[in-house]
Amino acid sequence: MFSDQLFNYTTLAYFVAMVLFIAYIATKNHTVGLVGTLIAWLGWVLNTAAIGVRWNESAQMGMGHAPMTNLYESFVFFAWSILIVYLLMDLKYKARAVGAFVLPVAVFFMAWGQMMPDHSKAIQPLVPALQSNWLTYHVITCFIGYAGFAVAFGASVMYLIKVGREEKSGGGNTPAGGLLAMFPSTKVLDDINYKAIMIGWPMLTLGIVTGAAWANYAWGTYWSWDPKETWSLIIWFIYAAFLHARFTRGWVGRKAAWLSIIGFGATIFCYLGVNLVLSGLHSYGAG
Incomplete structure (x- = not known):
């Protein structure tokens, strides 16, 4: 399918952008960082186009549902969500080094998706429980929430690396040199962590609410303490x-x-561990 080709190009673009962000830190060359950002935007546009094409392919097959109903489709949408949250943060902070810690998450899920067998990537008819617009609302809000947490995670790892080096080099008062010189300040990293969570937490809240509405539509109850529901509440x-x-x-x-x-x-366990290890109403997501 043409959408599969576009997803392959998306994976390549994200990988190249990731490498360029790492090179930006290593070379301290701002042009390299700018090119990395442009390629990340290109990858996101390709990702968006691929999702749209796959949706159209579903319609041509007589199904027409949003491409967010199996593990493969969730991977590519998660990557899409990570990139848009990261790129919006980059517009505000111009902290391109953060891409070296966030893009690997998107690349990991895109690459995993591309390596899945064809039958796992095939567009399939929806089971009755999934035939609801609530599913689309639920998946979109949850994954944008997860994406906010992914960006916060990357910024937090950078923060701990940088503050640890600064404390060793001068009691926290001396800026870190070497590769860490291209890291944003600890204040900026802390702010990115906070702002990304301020995106993620409200979206997760909406995801839980829309999930409850969907559960009531599909199974006649708003909450059943399914493992995914329980772990979502923990997060x-x-x-x-x-x-x-x-x-x-x-x-x-x-x-x-x-x-x-x-x-x-905890978010990654909720997303993958629950779907792939534990049984419950969300187990179809492993298909």
């Missing part, structure tokens, strides 16, 4: 605790970075 509380601690106790810096990393670990 919600982790990031709610992050925001509460920041607003009321002034949690910034190292504590905030570690909580963000823990939250993203």
Whole structure:
């Protein structure tokens, strides 16, 4: 299918952008960083086009559902979501080095998707429980939420690396040199962590709400303590605790970075561990 070719080109573009962001840190060449950003935008445009083409291919096959119903489609949409959140952050902060820590997540999922067998990537008719617009709303909001957490994770890893080096080199008062010289300041990294979570947490909240509405439509109950529902609630509380601690106790810096990393670990388990390991109403996502 043509959409598969576009997804392959998307994967290549994201990989090249990732390499260029790493090279930007290594060479300290701002032109390299700019080219990396432009290729990341190109990859996102290709990703968007591929999703649209796959949706049209589904319609031509007599199904017409949004391409967000199996593991493969979730991978490519997750990558799309990560890139748009990252690129919007880049427009504000011009912190291109962050791409070296965020793009690998998108590349990982795109590459995994492209290596899946053809039968796992095939467009399939929806089971009755999935034949609802609530599914589309639920998936979009959840994955944009996950994407916000992915960007926060990348910024948090950078923060811990940079603050650790600065503390070793001069008690926290001396800017880190070498490769870390291209990292944004710890203040900017902490702010990106916070702002990305401020995107992710409300979107996850909407995802849980739309998921409850969808569950009531499909199964006649808003909440059934399915493993995915339970883990989504755990993630919600982790990031709610992050925001509460920041607003009321002034949690910034190292504590905030570690909580963000823990939250993203829980997010990945909710996304993959629950779908692939645990059984429940969301187990179809592994198909």
